[in-house]
Amino acid sequence: MSDKMLKFVNIGQQTPPKRKASNRKDDFNEIYNEFIQEKAGEQASRCSQCGVPFCQIHCPLSNNIPDWLKLTAEGRLKEAYDLAQSTNNMPEVCGRICPQDRLCEGNCVIEQSGHGTVTIGSVEKYITDTAWKEGWVKPIKVRTEKTQSVGIIGAGPAGLAAGEQLRKLGYQITIYDRYDRSGGLLIYGIPNFKLEKFVVERRTKLLNDCGIKFVQNFEVGKDATLDQLRDKHDAILVATGVYKAREVDLPGKDLANIFSAMEFLTASNKKGLGDKVELFDNGTLNAEGKDIVVIGGGDTAMDCVRTSIRQNAKSVKCLYRRDKENMPGSAREVGNAEEEGVEFIWLSSPKEFIGKNKVESLAVDRIKLGEPDDSGRRKPEIQENSEFNVNVDLVIKALGFDPENLPKLFNSNDLQVTKWGTLKVDFNTMESNLPGVFAAGDIVRGASLVVWAIRDGRDVAESIRRFLEQKELKTSKVA
Ligand SMILES: Cc1cc2nc3c(=O)[nH]c(=O)nc-3n(C[C@H](O)[C@H](O)[C@H](O)COP(=O)(O)OP(=O)(O)OC[C@H]3O[C@@H](n4cnc5c(N)ncnc54)[C@H](O)[C@@H]3O)c2cc1C
Ligand code: SF4
Secondary structure, three states: OOHHHHOOOOHHHOOOOOOOHHHOOOOHHHHHHHHHHHHHHHHHHOOOOOOOOHHHHOOOOOOOHHHHHHHHHOOOHHHHHHHHHHHOOOHHHHHHHOOHHHOOHHHOHHHHOOOOOOOHHHHHHHHHHHHHHHOOOOOOOOOOOOOOEEEEEOOOHHHHHHHHHHHHOOOEEEEEOOOOOOOOHHHHOOOOOOOOHHHHHHHHHHHHHOOOEEEOOOOEOOOEOHHHHHHHOOEEEEOOOOOEEOOOOOOOOOOEOEEEHHHHHHHHHHHHOOOOOHHHHOOOOOOOOOEEEEEOOOHHHHHHHHHHHHOOOOEEEEEOOOOHHHOOOOHHHHHHHHHOOOEEEOOEEEEEEEOOOEOOEEEEEEEEEEEEOOOOOEEEEEOOOOOEEEEOOEEEEOOOEEOOOHHHHOOOOOOOEOOOOOEOOEOOOOEOOOOOEEEOOHHHHOOOOHHHHHHHHHHHHHHHHHHHHHHHHHHHHHO
16 A cells, blocks of 8 residues: 555545645545555455444445445456445435445444455445446336326435436436536535545436436426426326524624625535636635635535635634534534644624624634533533634635525425425325325425435336325226
């Protein structure tokens, strides 16, 4: 192994080596990939074939991990890929961005015995990247075309996975999306350094090549009502995700240079895709040379702080009202951010945005953790007279997302939602209260994970198939 590769001893955790913020845009990915290739077979061969596949049980897609690891260890990569893709519509995406420490790898028997997990995600990524390189990934060939059609609202992972599963069965699929590109949060939410955009684009192109029709810049609610789409298609899938950013309702909240996480990340991703982005180009949404404060402690906040570092911010601070142990974000991501130079101000809560026209500083209260609340988590309480100030040029609010008001947005008051605003479905069929209208992904679960969106997409496709077969049967009886 070369010296430079020896640096990556923690490769299984996909954690970058300690490095200064200033030289992070380097040949890291290249070295990393090279190293992963060298190590994939070695890692795969570490699987003990333990007999009780806890990794598989804890993978939301029940991927047959032990078998594809074995095939990889034996150098039978094509077979490993065939197996990996049989349960997952985007193995190369999951291999890159699943929080494996909480899912498959966190439950690896070797990890439990203290010997370090088999790096399942990295192997999954390697197998699938190899498959793309070798030309093994091909568009679906539909054997028998069916006349029935399904309209899918939302081209995120849930909609794409469902679309692919239904297209395999020969149904006519149209996917509508209000964005100008497909992929949902894969394209405009998750930053490029975690998930390279060409990975998303080649997947959606593949789906296009197999006959799925994409209608971009089409907002259901504005360009058509839900009922109009129901008239047009035999079944509808709502896979619109959750996009209503939680607000910080504080004095000074309307000052300039205070943005939501999605505004900041979308601008950065669009720029990375080569688009002209006025607010980025004129410096407003560009962190370069600025003091940045990100409010929030989840994975979205981690994406914002790490993106700011990559844009060469002068300083990046993350304010979170609880302590490190109680952060909702993945410990791995927090560790990455710390290594890259992000300063975390734990147990702190913003009190007021201060400035003339634009935000210049932030008044912050110190927090202490009180008694556990109903959820069992210790309640953050403001410490009296603890206020301090933080200089800031750009504030990014990353406090999570709620569903938009879909019945209102879709002009469909009959559509039932839960008290959280997510779509109400029968969990056996994922059908809403409107016959033939199904739902999947974050709009049902609330903000979740890509791997769960794919799982939902696959499950709902099966329900839609049953629904369409019944519908066809009824129609043929009437005829
Ligand atoms: C910043 C960020 C980082 C994340 N990082 C990770 C990660 O590292 N790993 C992980 O597993 N998960 C991550 N997630 C979560 C993950 O991205 C989501 O759980 C997943 O994308 C949900 O998939 P979905 O298909 O339900 O919705 P989405 O991906 O949100 O897609 C919904 C699509 O519906 C479209 N749409 C919405 N309303 C309409 C309408 N009215 N008309 C037409 N189209 C509409 C949207 O434009 C969008 O394209 C992250 C989320 C965020 C915000
Ligand atoms: S899909 Fe995610 S959880 Fe499942 S094996 Fe791959 S990385 Fe692990």
